[in-house]
Amino acid sequence: MFTVRQCHELDMSGKHTLIDKSPREATAAREIALRYGNQPDALLEILHDLQHELGCIPEAALPALAKALNRSRAEIHGVVTFYHDFRHEAAGRHVIRLCRAEACQSMKANELIAMVERFLQVRLGQTTADGAITIQEVFCLGNCALAPAVMVDDRVVGRVDAARMEKIIAECRS
Amino acid sequence: MTRVFVPRDSAARSVGADEVAAALAAAGFNIVRNGSRGLLFLEPLIEVETAQGRVAYGPVTAGDIPGLLPALKTGGAHRLCLGNIEEHPYLKNQERLTFARCGITDPVSVADYVKHGGFAGLRKALAMPGAAIVAEVTESGLRGRGGAGFPTGLKWKTVHDAAADQKYICCNADEGDSGTFADRMVMEGDPFMLVEGMTIAAIAVGATRGYVYIRSEYPDAIATMREAIDAATAARWLGTDIQGTDKSFRLEVRRGAAAYICGEETAMLESLEGKRGTVRPKPPIPALEGLFGKPTVINNVLSFSAVPFILAEGGAAYKNYGMGRSRGTLPFQLAGNIRQGGLVEKAFGVTLRQLVEDFGGGTFTGRPVRAIQVGGPLGAYLPAGQMDLAMDYETFAAAGAMVGHGGIVVFDDSVDMARQARFAMEFCALESCGKCTPCRIGSTRGVEVIDRIIAGESREANLELLSDLCQTMTDGSLCAMGGLTPMPVMSAVRHFPEDFDKPSRLAAE
Numbered sequence: 001m002f003t004v005r006q007c008h009e010l011d012m013s014g015k016h017t018l019i020d021k022s023p024r025e026a027t028a029a030r031e032i033a034l035r036y037g038n039q040p041d042a043l044l045e046i047l048h049d050l051q052h053e054l055g056c057i058p059e060a061a062l063p064a065l066a067k068a069l070n071r072s073r074a075e076i077h078g079v080v081t082f083y084h085d086f087r088h089e090a091a092g093r094h095v096i097r098l099c100r101a102e103a104c105q106s107m108k109a110n111e112l113i114a115m116v117e118r119f120l121q122v123r124l125g126q127t128t129a130d131g132a133i134t135i136q137e138v139f140c141l142g143n144c145a146l147a148p149a150v151m152v153d154d155r156v157v158g159r160v161d162a163a164r165m166e167k168i169i170a171e172c173r174s
Numbered sequence: 175m176t177r178v179f180v181p182r183d184s185a186a187r188s189v190g191a192d193e194v195a196a197a198l199a200a201a202g203f204n205i206v207r208n209g210s211r212g213l214l215f216l217e218p219l220i221e222v223e224t225a226q227g228r229v230a231y232g233p234v235t236a237g238d239i240p241g242l243l244p245a246l247k248t249g250g251a252h253r254l255c256l257g258n259i260e261e262h263p264y265l266k267n268q269e270r271l272t273f274a275r276c277g278i279t280d281p282v283s284v285a286d287y288v289k290h291g292g293f294a295g296l297r298k299a300l301a302m303p304g305a306a307i308v309a310e311v312t313e314s315g316l317r318g319r320g321g322a323g324f325p326t327g328l329k330w331k332t333v334h335d336a337a338a339d340q341k342y343i344c345c346n347a348d349e350g351d352s353g354t355f356a357d358r359m360v361m362e363g364d365p366f367m368l369v370e371g372m373t374i375a376a377i378a379v380g381a382t383r384g385y386v387y388i389r390s391e392y393p394d395a396i397a398t399m400r401e402a403i404d405a406a407t408a409a410r411w412l413g414t415d416i417q418g419t420d421k422s423f424r425l426e427v428r429r430g431a432a433a434y435i436c437g438e439e440t441a442m443l444e445s446l447e448g449k450r451g452t453v454r455p456k457p458p459i460p461a462l463e464g465l466f467g468k469p470t471v472i473n474n475v476l477s478f479s480a481v482p483f484i485l486a487e488g489g490a491a492y493k494n495y496g497m498g499r500s501r502g503t504l505p506f507q508l509a510g511n512i513r514q515g516g517l518v519e520k521a522f523g524v525t526l527r528q529l530v531e532d533f534g535g536g537t538f539t540g541r542p543v544r545a546i547q548v549g550g551p552l553g554a555y556l557p558a559g560q561m562d563l564a565m566d567y568e569t570f571a572a573a574g575a576m577v578g579h580g581g582i583v584v585f586d587d588s589v590d591m592a593r594q595a596r597f598a599m600e601f602c603a604l605e606s607c608g609k610c611t612p613c614r615i616g617s618t619r620g621v622e623v624i625d626r627i628i629a630g631e632s633r634e635a636n637l638e639l640l641s642d643l644c645q646t647m648t649d650g651s652l653c654a655m656g657g658l659t660p661m662p663v664m665s666a667v668r669h670f671p672e673d674f675d676k677p678s679r680l681a682a683e
Contacts, residue, residue, distance in 0.1 A: 102353060144581070
């Protein structure tokens, strides 16, 4: 068995071991970066894929990513924190994104959001106690003629009223 | 079995098109998932192919299907029947050049695209010298459809004339403006048109690589574009030796990650390079030093999408539409509190009233129209009294407003315009890239000042401060984000002053 320190030294020296003792996050980061030929310009694609695989962008993945792309850790950190899509902690089992942009506002999106917050007893950006649902704000889903719109995971739902919202929440919890 | 068309457009899917398609498939129909016709208020709108043309029904829910089956077999009468869709006034009164095919074809079938006139422009371009293609686009009078309205031909000429070992074509598909969805509809409903337009641009300027930067909020558009690029490559309309010529163009989709600012062209370039989406100062202009420092054509989805028509029919044919210096057509998007929301492609010169009242049918709630925001979150709020303005870049600029990307968001009389002004500043604060001070700090201070005005604290002095702050943001910001946020704010103050004076009015009552 190697100690943590020995593992680290091995890693730093670039020597290969038969058993990959690095954290799962680092392994995933390396594999995904390799899929994109370790091209630094593909960073957003890599981060999307990494988040898809791990549920978030954990700190532990950043050093491996920086090394693979030959960028500094600060640069990678800067990119991760700049974009609203990337999260540090895993979301609930389902993410409901509620549009707060003007077209949806004209159809009472703010009232809808307030209602959802009261119903789920969480604020935008938080996850329900049962871990089922994270609610987030989003600015435009391109469904502005059928406002108000929300996105449930990757699916857009239009003309959302209280009844449709209750159904969405029930489906997320089932 | 009869062919039935059920849109795969995400707006149609958002109100149940998938469930309708599943119910129809179970009933034995041959389903084609087409793009949307843009009559979004009638989605899910399904069409049956008959000898008399395509007969439409809508809005259809999965629950309607059993009752609809007899009618669907023959295109017969039913309470949801809309008749031959081509004869529908909402569609018939449009001038569809860019959206001529959307909703008719299977979006990812190359054969279907070619059968409906697709790749005719590219076929011509392949036999033309680059300069001649640029001249044709210049002749058309096409201006950037992303919002800025810069002459496309001039931009292409700059890239064409630049000497470099590598040039790029980048499509800005980060359609973040609220009230807009035309880019999304192209990518989901007629993606080969965008592929064709970008390939023509590549041949014109001598570029061999290109990117479509699509916002992550559009997963359907991302998937459909990728599918279309693969299909076009397999059919040799993309990739190496396009259609047996010596021309090559490699096209890739890149996802954004929810940052409104990446719709600004230089922030998009940074993002495409894998960096934070911060704005670059200009000059140098991207046409000379763009992606990876190389000459780059950056255009919006609708600009590229106008090009196949221009090449196929000639620049003069496109120029025949429009008014003044705004030539051609613009796909307007009717959104928000509107009864008949959807996509209306008309020549420039159509009035706001024709769009909102004749096509749109007024508000969804049936209450009077009070305010209309044109051109996205950075566009002005116009009062109902200004609805006779003609949609034209110069006319709108003279009225202190902008056409932008053609998004039209309608509000009824329940809107509080001080709240909308506050939101404009709040949005800027949330989405500012942080590079320049007027935008980064000004937007936060703007929220605070408007809060004080709403609370009735030193109203006059704070309104003056707000006006000052807006002037600083307009003059001192690096890009349109900070530079144009004052437009919705000050237009709200100008046109709806009563909403910024509620406490004193309440006290007077």
